Amino acid sequence: MDEFASIRHWTDGRQSEQRLREQGVVVGIGDDAAVVEAPPGEGGALQWVLAVDTMVETVHFNAATMAEADVGWKALAANVSDIAAMGGVPRHALVSVSVPRAWEPARIRRLYDGLYACAEHYGVAVVGGDTTSSPAQLVVAVTVVGTVEAGRAVRRSGAQPGDAVFVTGPIGMASAGLHYLLAAASGEQCVPLAAAEAAGTAALVQAHRRPAPSVRAARVLAARGTVTSLNDVSDGLASEAWEIAESSGVKLTLRESQLPMSGSMAAYARRSGVEPLEWMLYGGEDYVLLGTIAAADAAGAKAALAAEGLPMYVIGTAEAGAAGVELVHDSGNSETGRRAERRVPLAKRGYNHFG
Ligand SMILES: Nc1ncnc2c1ncn2[C@@H]1O[C@H](COP(=O)(O)OP(=O)(O)OP(=O)(O)O)[C@@H](O)[C@H]1O
Ligand SMILES: Cc1ncc(C[n+]2csc(CCOP(=O)(O)O)c2C)c(N)n1
Numbered sequence: 001m002d003e004f005a006s007i008r009h010w011t012d013g014r015q016s017e018q019r020l021r022e023q024g025v026v027v028g029i030g031d032d033a034a035v036v037e038a039p040p041g042e043g044g045a046l047q048w049v050l051a052v053d054t055m056v057e058t059v060h061f062n063a064a065t066m067a068e069a070d071v072g073w074k075a076l077a078a079n080v081s082d083i084a085a086m087g088g089v090p091r092h093a094l095v096s097v098s099v100p101r102a103w104e105p106a107r108i109r110r111l112y113d114g115l116y117a118c119a120e121h122y123g124v125a126v127v128g129g130d131t132t133s134s135p136a137q138l139v140v141a142v143t144v145v146g147t148v149e150a151g152r153a154v155r156r157s158g159a160q161p162g163d164a165v166f167v168t169g170p171i172g173m174a175s176a177g178l179h180y181l182l183a184a185a186s187g188e189q190c191v192p193l194a195a196a197e198a199a200g201t202a203a204l205v206q207a208h209r210r211p212a213p214s215v216r217a218a219r220v221l222a223a224r225g226t227v228t229s230l231n232d233v234s235d236g237l238a239s240e241a242w243e244i245a246e247s248s249g250v251k252l253t254l255r256e257s258q259l260p261m262s263g264s265m266a267a268y269a270r271r272s273g274v275e276p277l278e279w280m281l282y283g284g285e286d287y288v289l290l291g292t293i294a295a296a297d298a299a300g301a302k303a304a305l306a307a308e309g310l311p312m313y314v315i316g317t318a319e320a321g322a323a324g325v326e327l328v329h330d331s332g333n334s335e336t337g338r339r340a341e342r343r344v345p346l347a348k349r350g351y352n353h354f355g
C-alpha cells in the first residue's frame, strides 16, 4: 500500500457526517488543508485554544506497555487534556504519524481505532494530518484546536493566596501501571489486560493506557468563574504544582493525607515495595487537572461536580510567600490523636525529557 492508500485505509469513513457537521468541518481529510467554520459563540464570542503534544516510541510507550490502539487514544487524550486545562472545548484534531518501514499499515489502522474512539468520546473531528516514514521509531504528534468563551480561558497564573488547591481525580495510577507493565514485560509482546486483571492491576494499566481527561469537570469548574488556575498533570503533581506556584507567585501547600490514592495503587505499592507517594508526586501521565479555586466556592464546586458523578479532591491551599510548593506530612494516626505535622519543601522534580 502506498502512502495515499495507507492514509485512506487509516481514515476513510471513520467519523459520521453528523460529527463532522457538528464541528463545522467544510473541508476535511483529502485536500491541502482543512477548512472549518469559525464557531459562533452562544451568547458571546469564542477564542481559539490550540495545543500539540507528541508521543515517541521508547520514550512514551514501547511494544510491551501499549498496544497500537492505546497509543492512538493517548496521543489524542494528552492534547484534549491540555484544552481542558484551559477550560476549553476540544473540537478539531490534526494527526502526524512517522511510521517505521517495518510497520504494516494494519498496525497504524489499529492506532487510528484508538484515536477515533477517543475522538468520538470527546466529540472531536479529525480533519487532517501528515504522514512520513521514520528510520526506526514510531512518532505520533497530534494538534488539537478547541474554543473557549472569549476572555474566560483559565491560565496557570491566576492562583491567589487563600485559594483551595484541588485535583479532579486520583494521581499516581498511571505511573504505577507503567511500573507493573515494565516489570511484567517479556519480549515484544504487549502485556495483556487479562494478565493485569489476574494481578489486580487492571485499573492501573488502563489509567496508563487510556487516560480520561477532565473536559467535563473543567467546563463545569470554569463556568463558575471562581477557578483561578488550572494545569493538567502530565509530568507529575509536584512539577505541575510548581508551574502554578511560579507563574502565579504563590506558595502551594499540599497535605499528604488529602492526596487521592486509589486502593488498587496502594495495594500494588505495598506488594511491590514501592513508596506510593513517589508515584503520586513525581509519576506523571495522570491527565487529571490540578487547579486553584476561591476557598468560599470549593464546597459548592465539589457538589456541582458530584451532581455529575465527577470527583474533586481539595488537597491543599495557596498562600502568600515566595513561589514554591510544600508538602505537609500529616498522615499520622488520627485515632490516637498523634498527628505530628511536618512540612517539607517539595522538590521541583517530575518527568523531564532533558533531565
Ligand atoms: N518546540 C516548541 N516550540 C514552541 N513552543 C513550545 C515548544 N515546546 C513547548 N512549547 C510551549 O511551551 C509551553 C509549555 O509546553 P509543555 O509541553 O511543557 O506543556 P504541556 O503540553 O502542558 O506539558 P506536557 O507536554 O508535559 O504534556 C506551551 O505553551 C507550549 O506550547
Ligand atoms: C516506555 C515508557 N517509559 C517511560 C514512560 C514515562 N513517561 C514518558 S513521557 C512522560 C511524561 C509525559 O510526557 P510529555 O511530557 O512528553 O507529555 C512519562 C511519565 C512511559 N510512558 N513509557
Ligand SMILES: [Mg+2]
Pocket (backbone or CB within 6 Å): 052, 053
Ligand atoms: Mg506539551
Ligand SMILES: [Mg+2]
Pocket (backbone or CB within 6 Å): 081, 082, 085, 231, 232, 233, 234
Ligand atoms: Mg499541560
Ligand SMILES: [Mg+2]
Pocket (backbone or CB within 6 Å): 234, 235, 351
Ligand atoms: Mg512533559
